[in-house]
Amino acid sequence: MAKILITGSNGMLAYDLIPILQQSYEVVGYDRELLDITNIENIKTILEKEQVSIIINCAAYTNVDAAEDEGKLVNYQVNAFGIYLLAKICKNMDIDLIHISTDYVFDGTKKSGYLPQDIPNPINQYGMAKYLGEQLLKSEYPNAILVRTSWLYGGGSQFKNFVNTMLKLAETRNELKVVNDQFGSPTYSKDLSKAILDIINNIGNYRGNIFHLCNQTQGNGITWYDFAQEIFRLTQKNIDCQRCTSEEFLTKAKRPQYSKLTNDNEIVLRSWKEGLEEYVKYI
Ligand SMILES: NC(=O)c1ccc[n+]([C@@H]2O[C@H](COP(=O)([O-])OP(=O)(O)OC[C@H]3O[C@@H](n4cnc5c(N)ncnc54)[C@H](OP(=O)(O)O)[C@@H]3O)[C@@H](O)[C@H]2O)c1
Incomplete structure (x- = not known):
């Protein structure tokens, strides 16, 4: 059975993702305190200890407005540099990496829905850092899987x-x-989590792919x-x-x-x- 590590385990998506994956896989969750994705030694130590075959990166800096000023540096540290480190280490250790990104990498001028192959052109600092993270992911580890989602909600009432x-x-x-x-297009994080489970169940077919996963509108x-x-x-x-x-x-x-994302693959979320x-x- 594949063993999966989830970063950012105290976050909203991880909250729904972990129990859904646990129904089929061995899953370990790590929050920022125990696994800081901007700390190379910290990542290496945990990965050597856990011996996982898949990492799902749910860690992110997600305060879109603060990223414009007081959070600017940490936004790039986590959403870009952190992804570079994960990609580099996962490639070296032959660990599959699934990374989550956002509709905010696009500029919002395409009305009909963005396809995975559309070229991003972010218009805010959060989108810029996430896009830089995507580019670093692809250049360091072409087999990594990129999942973009949008307008995410879920977890429970404790989440923003x-x-x-x-x-x-x-x-x-x-x-x-x-x-x-x-x-x-809004996305319920339990629906996204089930779609991520579908990806993992067929990971051999999906390496290097970009997925746009959101509920249907x-x-x-x-x-x-x-x-x-x-x-x-x-x-x-x-x-x-x-x-x-x-x-x-x-x-x-x-x-x-x-910023609607269009699904052009076989994994489709409900309405x-x-x-x-x-x-x-x-x-
Ligand atoms: N929320 C949305 O509307 C939305 C829309 C589109 C895409 N996304 C993407 O979906 C993914 C999951 O988002 P979410 O809403 O679940 O975010 P979230 O609730 O903010 O969770 C992110 C988690 O990452 C942790 N984190 C921050 N810096 C870290 C670091 N250096 N190392 C390790 N962990 C760190 C945070 O911990 P602390 O709280 O302790 O800082 C938090 O627990 C993200 O990639 C996000 O960009 C979200």
Whole structure:
């Protein structure tokens, strides 16, 4: 049985991924305290000890706005340099590496959905560091597997994600303005985790591949406003939800306008509404 190591094990995706993989594989999770992906000696020591055959890198710096200023350095250290180290070491030790990246590597000008072979052109610091990480991954370890996902939510109520934020706001507010000019595809982390399990089950066929994995949306994707409306409908929250523009809701980091990812492989996630329905029942 393959043994799998998950980095960033205290994060949202790892929280859902570990138990799903544990149903079929031996899995060890390491959080930042025990395995810092920016520390070469730390990585080598743990990998020599654990003797795993697959690593899934869930470790990342994910504060998109802070990455514009106070988090700029750590953003590049973790999302780019850390990936370089993992890729180099995994290649030397012949360990399969699955790395998670983001729709924010794209500039948001393609309305019809980004394909894995589309060329990234990030418009914020987080996207730039993640893209640099992708490039280092591919140059150091061409057989590594790259999984891009988007608008991720899951884990439980302890994690910061859009669904949890909307539900928290609904406890104290009667009305809310939500951005209606950014389009994308939400992804339930349990659905993503099952897709990653599918990749692992057939890893011999997928080395070197890029996957775009998100829940299915129609057309150009949905907006944050559409997402919020569905959250409030499913949870029967009586809140006056109004549309606003990105200009009205300014953030430090610019977001891509269209960042739907298109799946062009055999691994397909279910519709975004089904994933969301399961999550809101669960939390
Ligand atoms: N969340 C989204 O909307 C979204 C969308 C698209 C793609 N993604 C990608 O999906 C992946 C998983 O995201 P997530 O939402 O699960 O992120 P998350 O909840 O922020 O988890 C990331 C984990 O990485 C850890 N970490 C940070 N620096 C580290 C280091 N130097 N060494 C080891 N671990 C470190 C963090 O630990 P600390 O908390 O202790 O710092 C945290 O536990 C990431 O690659 C992210 O870029 C996320």
